[in-house]
Amino acid sequence: MKKKITTPFTAEQAKGLKAGDQVLVSGVIYTARDAAHKRLVDLIAAGEPLPCDFTDGIIYYAGPAPAKPGMPIGSAGPTTSYRMDSYAPTLMKKAGLRGMIGKGLRSQEVVDCIVSESGCYFAAIGGAGALLASTVKSCEVIAYPDLQSEAIHRLEVEDFPAVVVIDCQGNDLYKIGREEYLKSVK
Amino acid sequence: MKQISVQQITETVRRLCIEANVLLPDDVRRALDKAAQTEKGATARGVLADIIENYQRAERLEMPICQDTGTACVFVELGQQVEIVGGLLSDAINEGVAQGYIDGYLRKSVVSDPLDRVNTKDNTPAMITYDIVEGDSLTITVSPKGGGCENMCRIAMLKPADGVEGVKAFVLEAVEKAGPNPCPPIIVGVGIGGNFDKVAALSKKALLRSIDEPNPNEYYAKLEAELLDSINALGIGPQGFGGGTTALGVNIEYAPTHIAQLPCAVNISCHVTRHKTAVL
Incomplete structure (x- = not known):
């Protein structure tokens, strides 16, 4: 049974999720990768306004491929999240960011921050860019067009499939899923 | 001329x-289709089904x-x-x-x-x-x-005394450390021998060979099969959610090396391991 999530993604919604839950996200999410994260964190450090409001927001670690004519977006799967680990706590603590969608391991600092800020880390299927693109209804670059695919895109998604990897109690699907599988084949 | x-x-x-970028090679398709039938983990089976649907959709819509x-x-x-x-x-x-x-x-x-x-x-x-x-x-x-799996590649300048056991341990360590990051199920290219720069090239070249086709040298073919079993016993599984399909294939390329050296490179490649060839 998949859980439906609609943005804004509140602390109450986050608290209702457990590592391993399969979710379908609908609403607005923002893409940002390494280069955009650096600019956002630099703005926060300088006390300047951000190009969009991340309060109760979800950032999707992704740099989409260009859209073919007639399509809202090109292939659009997740990128590896650990590269954003040094920036994520600042965005959660200072900009109200609550959710992150990516793939792969996170640092202990990010896990601690997900717990203290009642956030959530989701994984989408890495390498399934064509499939995930089908849930994107509209795509608009709202900041840093010079960064090309690394620009911040505002995506409207409908039933975007993801899995809760780290919940706000600090449970980690990468550990739990592997342990359960290994126990099941013993 | x-x-x-x-x-x-x-x-x-x-x-x-x-x-x-649009058409997944047949060997990888076959391996994914087979894994979807034999995988024991329920979550893992679901992930494999989505990965299969993804490559079919990419081909149909002519998108990456x-x-x-x-x-x-x-x-x-x-x-x-x-x-x-x-x-x-x-x-x-x-x-x-x-x-x-x-x-x-x-x-x-x-x-x-x-x-x-x-x-x-x-x-x-x-x-x-x-x-x-x-x-x-x-x-x-x-x-x-892709950049995500390329970031998980590693090189070790092993000692001759480390031997084949050292090679096996290093390959498993590289896969373990990569965990869910490189979009498993992965394909592992292993280079053994040469020197520091040559061994990296060997490990990349290994990824160009079909995963249906074992190394022509029987010793290395056996090593490929053994490493594949050991990697899949780690339980990382598709996308790292747990399962028996961590890798679809292991390909080894080897080359002569120096009396003091045993270089080993591990080139980790995602389930979208792509290549297309033309002859002019």
């Missing part, structure tokens, strides 16, 4: 870039399988009896990459300077490897490689 024009080369590279359409790794086997006419071979290849990535709506993922980091906007330059071979044909393989 057989003459091949730079226009022919550019057009071929352009086509190969687009096809490689993965948004990371990679750096364009181009492998050239140039026959000694071939004369390239009309310009430089590397310019012709780069022009083909630029055209392919622009016309094919592929992502441009190359920055001109590793520290200054400005996008080149056409995915050039390609990462080109040249081999001079016998004959009068030109074989070009385009193998786009």
